[in-house]
Amino acid sequence: GQQLNQSPQSMFIQEGEDVSMNCTSSSIFNTWLWYKQDPGEGPVLLIALYKAGELTSNGRLTAQFGITRKDSFLNISASIPSDVGIYFCAGQRTAGNMLTFGGGTRLMVKP
């Protein structure tokens, strides 16, 4: 099935550093979503993007819907230890279509 290419697969950073990750696809999505999964938990929605070019923030998190509608980016500023987890992007072609998930970015933060 359709896969989203998410990179990097993992990151090990120092507390306080900024983080960037992205998702790309060969086809267009009309909605992009970013989820975070804490260890032993289910994914939780962080940010939803509905319009090409849209830039949305949620605290220290900022996500962008790429102009081509084939990519999306998530940035985390001034990382803290509780940012540890797996971040997933997900795309949806049209309302009513199933979500397609990226493979996840595992983030580790060193205090």
Next chain:
Amino acid sequence: NAGVTQTPKFQVLKTGQSMTLQCAQDMNHNSMYWYRQDPGMGLRLIYYSASEGTTDKGEVPNGYNVSRLNKREFSLRLESAAPSQTSVYFCASSPGQASGNTIYFGEGSWLTVV
């Protein structure tokens, strides 16, 4: 606020055994889903139920069956477990496909087939 509740949390099965994963949501959502999560593969859709009384195959349905028992409950059954079904299983729900896809996930069920 329970949200999406799934049981059991952990299970070890022998090859060939059967089991059912239970899921219930208390948000009055129309749509429910079962995903499996494998390392580096993200979340892959096994089956979904767009509304009570309907079920459809997702990306990886082979070896599974589902039942939408009522609006609240959506169960996943493994009739004859195989080692390839060792995975983390997530149940999820959303208000409805026409309402956008804000999906809420359960906490996961860790299944090991030996």
